[in-house]
Amino acid sequence: MAYQALYRTWRPQKFSDMVGQEVVTKTLQNTIISHQISHAYLFTGPRGTGKTSAAKIFAKAVNCLHPIDGEPDETCELCLAANQGSLGDIIELDAASNNGVDEIRQIREDVNYAPTQAKYKVYIIDEVHMLSTGAFNALLKTLEEPPANVIFILATTEPQKIPATIISRTQRFDFKRIDAQAAYDRMVYILNERGSSYEEAALRVIAKAADGGMRDALSILDQVLSFGDGRATLENALLVTGSVRQNLLGEYVQAVVAGQTPAALVKVTEVLAAGKDANRFIEDLISYARDLLLYTEAPDLISLVPDDNFDQLAKNSQPATWYEMIDVLNETQQQLRFTNRPSVYLEVLTVKLSQGRTSRQSKNLPVDKISAQPVNDQVALKKTPVQPVSQAKASTRSSIGNEQPDQEKEPVASQQVAQTARQVENGSSVQAVARVQVGEGAAAVFQVLQAATRGDLSRVQTIWAGMVNMLAVPQQAMLNVAKPIAASPEGLVIAFDYDVIRVNAKKDQHLLAKMVQEIRVLSEAKHDRSMVFITSDEWPKLRATYLKDHQVGHQDKPSQPAANDLEAVTESVEPDASVENDTVVTEAEKIFNQDLIETTDD
Template sequence: MAYVALYRAYRPKAFDEVAGQKVIIRTLQNALMHDKIQHAYLFSGPRGTGKTSIAKIFAKAVNCLSPVHGSPCNSCDVCKGIDRGDIPDVIEIDAASNNGVDEIRELRDKVKYMPSVGKFKVYIIDEVHMLTPGAFNALLKTLEEPPKHVIFILATTEVHKIPPTILSRCQRFDFKNIEIRDMVEKLDEIVKKEQISITKDAIIAIAENAEGGLRDAISLLDQAISYAEEEITEEDVHQVSGSVSKKALTDILLAIIHKEISKAIVILKDLLADGKEISRIVTDLILALRDILLEKTIEVDIPKYKDIVNIFPIEKVYFYLDVLNKCQQDMKWTHQKRAYVELALIKMMEHQNLKQIDFEATILDLKQSIQELKEVNKNQPVVAQQTTLEPLVTVKDVQKILNNGDKDKKQTLISGWSYLKNYPKDHLKMAAYLLYQGELEAVSDYMLVVYDDINICKQMYDPEVVEQVLEIINNKNKLIKGYYAILKSDWLVIKEIYSDLYIKKGQKKPKLPPHDFKLYKDLIKEEKESETISLAKDYFGDKVKIKE
């Protein structure tokens, strides 16, 4: 016997076998039970969501000899005959190939004949939006006043193409994309009956790739069965569908969040070498970020990125989505799609907006950590303690450098900055490299150096590093007395305020408002070792000192 495709073998024959569309099914069953059957229905929605299947089940239900709660019994001669296609009272018409006026006129002539076996003649017109304007006009009068024994079910994926005159004469049902959990449930049922060896992750991957269409999901399962050697794995599904695996998406997202440009580009290159389409990679990245956003904001049924979701600030996710969405639009008008994607990846790691996002995320983390410390303290015995935070750099320090800037001295230092990368003196190599990673922004008697990483800022205040940096800078001439290191996100805020005061408001020696640079010496006295101290250590590191 010839092989029957799974989507045909498992086409639902009763309402309770249909996945999803619960509201539509309930409405139709109630109409059948209470004998409130309309003469014309319009089923609209995406492909593979059950429009034709439900139309056929409805056609059986209205003609069934022994209906059960508004559903066909599937055991009487009429139900069996309709399933076999032997009963001429259920007529399926493909409007894509029978879309002319002549075909509809022929249909209009035949509707007046009584059904041969059942109670109703049911016309199922699939892809009805393909009818010509003349054909719609020919159908209009019949829809308006059909014989009592005739029911029309019009199915379409493009309801906007249906004339309003037709829409107004039909009871309309809008089919929705089938939820992943409903598809997973249906696929589980199929693989058990067919005794197919497949992993749970593979079933979920099939459901996700189907994008709401159950027929597509079952067809993809059929394809995966032919492709896989033994057990169907998630990777098999990604190979067959052309989608990007969760592991590859996780790797590329981690490379982006950690600003590992080379690694991200290499992963992209490997995916393309593996046959993935560049546009599909961008789409799957967008969907992965969508999943991360959902997992951060609501409780989802099947979390996919729970291991990495906490390292992605919401604002960064929004920024990444904006970049990828713009890239997706730009790719429509170019043949250099790969170049656009590579540029988008770099932008997601190096764009100026990321500095402000990182700054805001740091503030949020600090507030959260302080709140956690407060919560822990509520449950701790009260101990005598005195905590003071002495800033390593103040806004007055920065203000003094900016107001007494020496452009010539700054140019002299910048001209030799690249020399720091491979400094020749071994005992000064580390300090020189730390200094090289910063950007020199202003010089007076002191230097102002900015960094992307707060940990490097802290290292620059280590007394030994300070001594070595001064030895490097003042090697030939005594140029500076010292320096201050701050975060670039803080510098951008200070720079904008200073420029506004100096240029727009004309202040020759601008006075900057208070600003917290988040760089402190931590002095903690007479505090008992407790869980609070442990949390403080986790957050502030070695700066925490405990004195008995």
């Protein structure tokens, strides 16, 4: 006989064989014992939880000639025929491939005929949510006025797609996900019956990977046995499921909690080198942190300590550590859906977890109070003067064109951007969180434009969406109406569609610090960029003013090649024929993205 998969060979034949659905099976047994059998049932729940198996057992039990406490006796001719699939009065229909009106009309005609052998004619319609609207309407009539000897059992994983008129005419049973311990016990029973050797740790890995589905657990077990020549080992289970060893997870979590970034990054490298999936690694970390949280609050809920580091981590850390870690892991899991380089996000995640704990703990404190540095360091920080604009920028300004008006040369305090501090724990000393200042106005914009290049703008635009996705939802909402419009190696101009949002974003120090840090990391820059916030309405006026102030200088004296040669680092742009000789338009196309240039005739 051809080999059958484990989930088929060990499909439950009685209600007592079913795993994790005690409420459903007990109710169905009592229905048979009391002879209170309804004409229609709806079985709903996740995949692989026993819906179809329960339907088959119920169909067999109601027709059994000698039922025992609501269970089929498995010896009468009807039970044997049902097990062999030769009992014509039990009809299974797959609604995914038979979802038309014609199939349901055929059922409406067939139900009028009495059963040939059994007491009841039972229709099991699997994936019933796949029926068309017309098919549902045709089925509704039969459910309203069913014959006395007909039973319908509808099974689905998506009950929300079934019309309420259908649901209201059925008895609904919700199948729950199967507990990992119950799945583990079932696999132990099957392997013992088969005489196969196994490691308990391997079965626990499989039970967790199955995520509440008994059929999935048996399918994975089948793979592990095939891979290991009939033996279920932990190493084979990890290879088949793509899971990460518990010891490695424990070492990684211990490193990030202790703030040991290099050690944690080494563990990430090991995970990626082993070919593990980034999403699976995040899921395993969430599960590990969840177990730590439960073990900290209610140790009795965790029956098995995963590794040697687990108990020590639970005793030495507060519960807040774990649910904050889970929040960060959930955010990263969402971001992984939009990237082709998951390794970058895992590395950023590792740095964030190991170096950002103080920031997360201080999330609700005023920014000027967020500090764990000694008082002397704080005083030194306050006395340190803000660095003025570099003289290199001034020389660049003089080479591009005429001197700026006095009001544009005046130093503007808002132009100065304090370098975003990284909260790196180093013994008992932690760096203070510097306040991020944002520039605004013409002078701040012009300082960025003096060194602006097309390459810098393109790099920021490339990572902008990824940076926004790494923020909290309220912060994402603010930056969804903003975009970078000019960039230099040291500065960035961001335009907001609404001034009120620009003002709110400027006040949000956590948002600003996050933006500065992520833009530096994702764009692989050597240092932070200062930021200038303006509105989209201001941008055309500031752009026109800047070009006008530099027009005469370019006409009288061509620009000399510089380190940031705009012609070399930007794409060549063909100007419109009507303005081909217009110096202003040509210069604008060199500095800005062509999409931002708009020409009008006065």
